Amino acid sequence: MKTLRRTMLDWYDRHHRTLPWRSEPGDLPNPYxxxxxxxxxxxxxxxxxxxxxxAFLARWPTVIxxxxxxxxxxxxxxxxxxxxxxARNLHKCAKVVATxxxxxxxxxxxxLLKLPGIGPYTAAAVSAIAFNRPSSPVDGNIERVISRLFxxxxxxxxxxxxxxxxxxxxxxPDRPGDYAQALMDLGATICTPRNPACxxxxxxxxxxxxxxxxxxxxxxxxxxxxxxxxxxxxxxVQRDDGKILIRRRPETGLLGGLYEVPGSVWRAIKAPDAIxxxxxPLKADWRELGGTVxxxxxxFHLDITVLVTRFNANxxxxxxxxxxxxxxxxxxxxxxxxxxVVRHALKHL
Ligand code: SF4
Numbered sequence: 001m002k003t004l005r006r007t008m009l010d011w012y013d014r015h016h017r018t019l020p021w022r023s024e025p026g027d028l029p030n031p032y033x034x035x036x037x038x039x040x041x042x043x044x045x046x047x048x049x050x051x052x053x054x055a056f057l058a059r060w061p062t063v064i065x066x067x068x069x070x071x072x073x074x075x076x077x078x079x080x081x082x083x084x085x086x087a088r089n090l091h092k093c094a095k096v097v098a099t100x101x102x103x104x105x106x107x108x109x110x111x112l113l114k115l116p117g118i119g120p121y122t123a124a125a126v127s128a129i130a131f132n133r134p135s136s137p138v139d140g141n142i143e144r145v146i147s148r149l150f151x152x153x154x155x156x157x158x159x160x161x162x163x164x165x166x167x168x169x170x171x172x173p174d175r176p177g178d179y180a181q182a183l184m185d186l187g188a189t190i191c192t193p194r195n196p197a198c199x200x201x202x203x204x205x206x207x208x209x210x211x212x213x214x215x216x217x218x219x220x221x222x223x224x225x226x227x228x229x230x231x232x233x234x235x236x237v238q239r240d241d242g243k244i245l246i247r248r249r250p251e252t253g254l255l256g257g258l259y260e261v262p263g264s265v266w267r268a269i270k271a272p273d274a275i276x277x278x279x280x281p282l283k284a285d286w287r288e289l290g291g292t293v294x295x296x297x298x299x300f301h302l303d304i305t306v307l308v309t310r311f312n313a314n315x316x317x318x319x320x321x322x323x324x325x326x327x328x329x330x331x332x333x334x335x336x337x338x339x340x341v342v343r344h345a346l347k348h349l
Contacts, residue, residue: 004206005172005179011202012182017189019046020053025178031105031130032063038125039090039117043083046188052081063105066091067098075257075333083298084255084335089117107131129177136168137180141187146170147219148191148209155220163219191215229301232266234293234341235280236308236349239323245281245311246332247321254297259332261341262321266302277307281319284309289348295337302337306345 013025021037023029036056040049055077060066066074071091078087093116097105105126106112112123125137138146143156146163154162172179190197198210209215237245246259264279277286286307293304311319324332329342 001170004170004203007202008182008186009172009175009178012178012185015185015189016178016181017046017185020050022181026175028132028177029130031107031126033057034130035063035093035105035118035122035126036090038122038129039086040081042086042122044081048081052078062103063094064098064103066094069094071257072333076331079333080336082336084258084333086117088251088257092116093118105130108133109135125180128171128180132175132177134171134173134176135180136164136171136176138164138167139184139187141185141191142167142180142183143219144193145183145187145191145203148196148215149203149207151208151212151214152218153214153220155222157222159219227296227300228268229303230266230268231303231305233264233276233279234261234304234306234345235263235286236261236289236306236341236345237281237284237311237319238308239311239313243323243325243328245319245321246324246329246334247281255335255337257333258335258338259322260334260338261306261345262319263304280307281321282309282311282316284311284316289345291344291348293337293340293344295340297337304337304341306341306348308345308349 016025019037021029021033037049037053040052056066059077060069069091071088074091075084075087078084081087096115097103106114107127108131109123109127112118112126113120118126121137121139124135125139127133128135128137138160143160143163146152146167147159150166152159152162167183186201186203190201194216196210196215198204198207198215201207201210204210207215209218245262247262249255249258249260251257262281264276280286286309289306289308293306295302295304326342326346334342
């Protein structure tokens with residue numbers, strides 16, 4: 001065990017990745033930077049996160065600055081990272097840290113777990129990396145490395161508890177943060193999903209997956225059921241001055257707090273036309289555009305049909321929402337699916 005730890009830390013000292021939120025091996029980084037990067041890195045690559053991380057820090061240099069920001073501004077700055085619940089929780093968490101903790105993050109896994117948007121992985125990562133506590137975060141990279149090192153053939157997610165336990169046993173008490181980052185780096189640069197570069201791996205002499213030749217097939221994954229498809233309408237309402245109607249989605253739920261082209265409920269089965277049209281923001285003659293807009297969320301595919309009408313203030317009541325020019329859409333936090341709706345409408349109108 002000691003040899004495994006030492007070879008990994010020696011490798012990290014020489015080959016660690018330089019990332020904007022990191023400190024040099026042996027130094028403690030700013031907990032705000034670590035937390036911000038860990039939230040951004042959930043479901044998102046290092047390359048994508050880099051510019052967002054820099055932009056957030058330039059605009060909100062401390063957690064207190066972020067706590068004082070408007071949620072709309074945070075959601076707007078988050079555009080393109082997706083999974084917007086993360087941004088809402090990020091803002092909520094900043095407020096709690098600023099008001100209840102005097103702007104300082106709790107320095108233990110248990111303390112961090114009490115904060116909004118911080119689950120077991122993030123609590124372990126921040127506690128190890130920012131505070132050098134003996135925590136053992138397990139992300140996708142670490143899952144891969146450990147399952148190969150021990151040749152664990154049970155498929156994910158059933159194998160997770162075993163990986164967690166082995167990772168915890170291996171974590172060195174003196175440099176847990178560097179060790180966690182070393183495993184993350186090994187998984188990202190050498191023990192990669194398809195072609196692990198075992199010849200240059202510091203653990204090649206100990207790796208059961210390499211010895212038995214099954215490493216590239218690990219970790220195994222249980223087959224996921226196919227994603228269901230939902231359908232819905234988007235109602236494109238345009239005024240004579242060219243402005244279109246958008247509205248803010250409810251604060252909670254999928255894409256909460258973001259702006260949208262008004263739409264029907266998204267249903268598993270296409271509802272009778274009359275029901276879907278009843279959910280339009282106003283009574284009008286609707287024209288259906290050709291084709292549909294497809295988008296895939298974590299748990300389902302969505303197919304949106306776009307209906308178009310002109311708004312006439314003399315014959316229809318003012319609908320709820322905001323009128324904006326097409327250029328003005330850039331000022332609103334619009335999720336990717338709604339950007340697709342806008343592109344589709346502009347192309348087919
Ligand atoms: Fe991964 Fe190969 Fe290293 Fe094993 S020897 S941990 S499979 S890179």
